[in-house]
Amino acid sequence: MDDLITALETQVVLPLENDTLATEYGLRPKRGVLLLGPPGTGKTTIGRALAHRLKSRFFRIDGTFIPGTPSFYWKIENVFEQARHNAPAVVFIDDCDAMFQAGQELGLYRYLLTMLDGLESEGCRDVCVIFTAMELADLPPALLRSGRIELWLETRVPDAAARGRILQRLLSGVPADLENIDVNALIAATDGFTGADLDPVVSDGKKYFVADKLRGNPLRSVTEYFLEAAHEVRQNKSRYAAAKAAANDRSH
Ligand SMILES: Nc1ncnc2c1ncn2[C@@H]1O[C@H](COP(=O)(O)OP(=O)(O)OP(=O)(O)O)[C@@H](O)[C@H]1O
Ligand SMILES: [Mg+2]
DSSP states (O other): OHHHHHHHIIIIIHHHHOHHHHHHHTOOOOSEEEEEOOTTSSHHHHHHHHHHHHGGGEEEEOTTSOTTSTTHHHHHHHHHHHHHHTOSEEEEETTHHHHHHOTTOTTHHHHHHHHHHHHHHTTOTTEEEEEEESOGGGSOHHHHHTTOOOEEEEOOOOOHHHHHHHHHHHHTTOOGGGTTOOHHHHHHHTTTOOHHHHHHHHHHHHHHHHHHHHHTOOOOOHHHHHHHHHHHHHHHHHHHHHHHHHHHHHHO
8 A cells, every 4th residue: 555655645635735835836636536446455444544634625425425316416516516615625436436337327427527527627626536446347438538537546455564564453452362363374364355354354353262261161372263263254255256256147
């Protein structure tokens, strides 16, 4: 994530947070940013961090905006209105692929593109729109072709070193009896896991350990509880992959 965060800080946050420098040097945030990546790799988390950082200059459009309901267009319009009013600002459209997939909203792409054009024609280019998506294939080609996406960023499944850092973070502050966990064994057992997959490895591992303690069972080595949790998560992942493959077969 480090390079992705640096890019967002330079291209989006910097011009928003430094009014004087932005005016002096004529700095503008990127107009359109695409955050693309597999499920559970931190896209929504980046949105939360930006919201925290940018406060009243951050606006979110997410799954609570339900295509097909009467308030849908009104709510979206309201978000853009507020963003323009508070510019420079960010509009974060989370899971935009899911929103575009909602078949009944055929006019949505064109509506959004028109909205984005409006931002420009009104001289409001200081509103940056960040789109997150899992699948490039589900994005409207018009959005990609229009040249709106000026910054293209991908979240990736973490490698061993990154998994180590995420696990260390999740394990920080555990009680003393859990301190001797063999993190390297956990790193090896979690190849292919996303940040979202690592979360239950630690939280479930702790539950398995405490359950044995409460029941007065003989305790295993602490690492084993977390390896068991990793095994469970891996089984869930393969169930998910099988369900997804079956859904794909049905749709073809
Ligand atoms: N790179 C990461 N570092 C630390 N934690 C992470 C990372 N990626 C994901 N997580 C953790 O995984 C959880 C889910 O991540 P998040 O919801 O941001 O993923 P997402 O990319 O938005 O997934 P989806 O495509 O399913 O919406 C979060 O609670 C977050 O703490
Ligand atoms: Mg998300």
